[in-house]
Amino acid sequence: xxxxxxxxxxxxxxxxxxxxxxxxxxxxxxxxxxxxxxxxxxxxxxxxxxxxxxxxxxxxxxxxxxxxxxxxxxxxxxxxxxxxxxxxxxxxxxxxxxxxxxxxxxxxxxxxxxxxxxxxxxxxxxxxxxxxxxxxxxxxxxxxxxxxxxxxxxxxxxxxxxxxxxxxxxxxxxxxxxxxxxxxxxxxxxxxxxxxxxxxxxxxxxxxxxxxxxxxxxxxxxxxxxxxxxxxxxxxxxxxxxxxxxxxxxxxxxxxxxxxxxxxxxxxxxxxxxxxxxxxxxxxxxxxxxxxxxxxxxxxxxxxxxxxxxxxxxxxxxxxxxxxxxxxxxxxxxxxxxxxxxxxxxxxxxxxxxxxxxxxxxxxxxxxxxxxxxxxxxxxxxxxxxx
Amino acid sequence: xxxxxxxxxxxxxxxxxxxxxxxxxxxxxxxxxxxxxxxxxxxxxxxxxxxx
Numbered sequence: 001x002x003x004x005x006x007x008x009x010x011x012x013x014x015x016x017x018x019x020x021x022x023x024x025x026x027x028x029x030x031x032x033x034x035x036x037x038x039x040x041x042x043x044x045x046x047x048x049x050x051x052x053x054x055x056x057x058x059x060x061x062x063x064x065x066x067x068x069x070x071x072x073x074x075x076x077x078x079x080x081x082x083x084x085x086x087x088x089x090x091x092x093x094x095x096x097x098x099x100x101x102x103x104x105x106x107x108x109x110x111x112x113x114x115x116x117x118x119x120x121x122x123x124x125x126x127x128x129x130x131x132x133x134x135x136x137x138x139x140x141x142x143x144x145x146x147x148x149x150x151x152x153x154x155x156x157x158x159x160x161x162x163x164x165x166x167x168x169x170x171x172x173x174x175x176x177x178x179x180x181x182x183x184x185x186x187x188x189x190x191x192x193x194x195x196x197x198x199x200x201x202x203x204x205x206x207x208x209x210x211x212x213x214x215x216x217x218x219x220x221x222x223x224x225x226x227x228x229x230x231x232x233x234x235x236x237x238x239x240x241x242x243x244x245x246x247x248x249x250x251x252x253x254x255x256x257x258x259x260x261x262x263x264x265x266x267x268x269x270x271x272x273x274x275x276x277x278x279x280x281x282x283x284x285x286x287x288x289x290x291x292x293x294x295x296x297x298x299x300x301x302x303x304x305x306x307x308x309x310x311x312x313x314x315x316x317x318x319x320x321x322x323x324x325x326x327x328x329x330x331x332x333x334x335x336x337x338x339x340x341x342x343x344x345x346x347x348x349x350x351x352x353x354x355x356x357x358x359x360x361x362x363x364x365x366x367x368x369x370x371x372x373x374x375x376x377x378x379x380x381x382x383x384x385x386x387x
Numbered sequence: 388x389x390x391x392x393x394x395x396x397x398x399x400x401x402x403x404x405x406x407x408x409x410x411x412x413x414x415x416x417x418x419x420x421x422x423x424x425x426x427x428x429x430x431x432x433x434x435x436x437x438x439x
Contacts, residue, residue, distance in 0.1 A: 015425045023438045
């Protein structure tokens with residue numbers, strides 16, 4: 001009897017230790033705030049919930065930054081961290097947020113679009129909880145997020161997710177995926193409200209272009225590309241050709257499939273006047289046959305298994321022992337966004353958007369991503385936002 | 388509506404957790420079973436405490 005009781009106590013203590021140790025780390029991760037420095041171009045900061053009442057007070061609400069130029073012009077919406085485990089998007093958005101000066105038109109930036117997804121991760125898949133970007137003033141720490149929103153904010157998942165309004169049957173998980181819930185609805189699931197609010201921004205503000213930034217596996221064919229529907233195709237093609245000719249990197253164009261619903265590059269175009277584009281840069285961290293999912297793999301993209309697969313021509317992107325570093329991915333995204341703006345402005349001079357002080361591909365690689373981030377401790381408090 | 392379903396799922400989780408604790412207390416012989424009850428409790432506790 002006494003032995004039984006002792007065993008029971010030992011088991012409870014072991015479980016409590018595991019629970020407390022893991023629980024504290026997960027709790028701290030969910031509540032860790034990333035300081036975002038609003039640069040000289042920021043003129044207004046609002047919340048996504050200002051465009052959809054149902055987001056107020058939830059973890060799905062997130063910051064929306066407006067950078068209005070001196071002269072009127074077109075409007076560009078940058079959506080980052082639709083998938084929070086593809087962090088080059090956030091890093092690119094922050095380069096724009098901290099450095100861009102808008103001469104003409106307006107830039108609207110949502111750095112953490114799936115805010116709930118950025119506050120949980122996949123410990124079961126060995127994802128790190130955080131990653132750090134070196135800067136001249138120290139390291140800037142970021143939460144490593146997940147592809148889908150946290151079940152703490154939207155639960156349970158249905159057996160099958162029925163997309164609104166097309167009623168296409170999608171995977172149950174995709175009801176928490178903000179790149180499957182477009183165009184959303186005001187009274188739907190939480191992630192449908194998130195995409196609905198973004199649609200409202202585009203419709204109410206008269207946004208001309210929307211760029212949704214992602215990362216994709218090297219073994220997935222839709223990688224290293226610009227995904228565009230028919231109406232955005234001309235600008236996407238000109239951008240791709242110009243980037244290849246002038247900056248020397250491949251960013252081919254993929255057509256947005258008409259029959260696959262819920263994706264930003266499909267629904268934004270179909271349900272608003274905005275021209276949507278989705279940028280994909282290779283992200284070896286997401287590939288399945290890699291070594292451990294470490295922060296080093298996330299940042300430098302070097303993996304011996306992918307290298308072997310590359311030699312067997314199993315990857316959809318060029319891959320060598322240099323991997324696919326974060327600087328290259330962010331640099332690609334910066335150049336692609338700037339080139340999309342340039343091509344659009346050339347075709348629509350009355351709606352031109354002119355953005356200065358944002359580096360292009362070669363400059364980001366030369367100086368590193370961290371070079372463009374400012375020290376929040378040395379920045380005026382009113383310009384530091386926590387997200 | 389989705390909020391109501393979410394609350395019901397939390398109630399279901401609490402009920403299942405209660406049953407597991409009850410079975411854990413009643414288990415007298417098998418250490419394996421005791422351990423299994425505790426392991427199954429972990430995700431339920433984390434969810435109810437809104438940690439994971």
